[in-house]
Amino acid sequence: MLTGPNFESDYVELRTTQYGGRSLFAARDIPAGTRVHSSPGPFAHVIYKDYRREVCAQCFAYAASDSVPVKAVQSRVWSIKCNPEGLQASAAWFCSEDCKKTWEKDETGPLQLQLDAALTKALVASRRKGSKSTNTPSFGSSDDLTQDAIDQAWKNSWTHFLHIQNNELANVRERQHILSAHLRIYAFLCNALPRYLLQYTPTTVREVLARDTGNAFGIWDGDRRDEMLGWGIWISASYFNHSCSPNIRKIRQGRALYFETSRAVSAGEELYISYVDTDQPVEQRQKDLESSWFFRCGCSRCNTESRA
Ligand SMILES: [Zn+2]
Ligand SMILES: [Zn+2]
Incomplete structure (x- = not known):
């Protein structure tokens, strides 16, 4: 059994991945726009x-x-x-x-x-x-x-x-x-x-x-990310891995972080958020991910765009 926070949701389960490490997977077919996880408040945070x-x-x-x-x-x-x-x-x-x-x-x-x-x-x-x-x-x-x-x-x-x-x-x-x-x-x-x-x-x-480093989420003014007001660690939220074409979007309401499917997801699919601005070109995304999250992104979008 994996140790970690309880994911008391019918939608997600914490498993080891085939490439090592842990990640969240869809426990069943999930329609688009479904809230699959919520993290009520940060374990630690700072407002600048x-x-x-x-x-x-x-x-x-x-x-x-x-x-x-x-x-x-x-x-x-x-x-x-x-x-x-x-x-x-x-x-x-x-x-x-x-x-x-x-x-x-x-x-x-x-x-x-x-x-x-x-x-x-x-x-x-x-x-x-x-x-x-x-x-x-x-x-x-x-x-x-x-x-x-x-x-x-x-x-x-x-x-x-x-x-x-x-x-x-x-x-x-x-x-x-x-x-x-x-x-x-x-x-x-x-x-x-x-x-x-x-x-x-x-x-x-x-x-x-x-x-x-690598686990914190920025506390932003709204979704447009105009102003970064501080940052915090929401422990259970740290289990979402990254993809440049994510199937989960993160929404902050007050102290809580909510995670919703941005498209329909099939049972067994890995659930991804994006750690970086997905509007950026592949080179910039790779650079940001390597310097702040210490991995080279091998997502399908990066593979396609790197070959182009
Ligand atoms: Zn990528
Ligand atoms: Zn208030």
């Missing part, structure tokens, strides 16, 4: 700092999007804010009170805010003191944050996360500077994190850095 006032921390709605009427959003930023006492350096913004309440109920959001505040403080401190400083910035511990809250935030997703493809070797071979960059990130986190978060650092940093 420059976008935090414009992107709802809960549903990722973009205040400056063309689809949001100007009148509804004054000056193109959200006004509902969560800025806990003691975390002046860090705040989250929301499109609605509902989004704010949902976000506050989940442990992960507030935890991220604390982490963000700690890292921002350490970054400022390290810049002020110069890179030669060995002083560890001091942080007050938070009484609100309990071990239970942290454990709950991790739940069992971590085990599932470890099952997705580890790209460490491929990534470091492609970009040799990445190894020293990752070691610097590790050293910075060891120095910057408050004690109650430090216990997670050594075991997690390397595992995360080994998997974010």
Whole structure:
């Protein structure tokens, strides 16, 4: 049996492929336009700092999007804010009170805010003191944050996360500077994190850095991909392989990713999304796939277009 997230859908099954690795296959004949899988929320994500006032921390709605009427959003930023006492350096913004309440109920959001505040403080401190400083910035511990809250935030997703493809070797071979960059990130986190978060650092940093490349999905403003607001990892979604003529399209609604057939699919067919812009010529697609996903695309479309 394959270990991985449960695909509780009549439509898909996780199997090994004939060329190695795992992939999702159609468990039965599926008509076009059928939703075959949904991934309710990211295991981990980041909204770029420059976008935090414009992107709802809960549903990722973009205040400056063309689809949001100007009148509804004054000056193109959200006004509902969560800025806990003691975390002046860090705040989250929301499109609605509902989004704010949902976000506050989940442990992960507030935890991220604390982490963000700690890292921002350490970054400022390290810049002020110069890179030669060995002083560890001091942080007050938070009484609100309990071990239970942290454990709950991790739940069992971590085990599932470890099952997705580890790209460490491929990534470091492609970009040799990445190894020293990752070691610097590790050293910075060891120095910057408050004690109650430090216990997670050594075991997690390397595992995360080994998997974010090649498994992350961009968080875009709508389907036109005008603006990339951040990125995230939806664990089960990482099991879709790539084709330049995919039979599955990905739709993001709020935090969730949905996967629908873009044409009729027969039982036993492999299910593919596209990792790259399929309007690009074959050379560009191959280049993007090799540098960011570390494989040479051998899909039928690439084979036909390469021969042409
Ligand atoms: Zn929202
Ligand atoms: Zn291809």
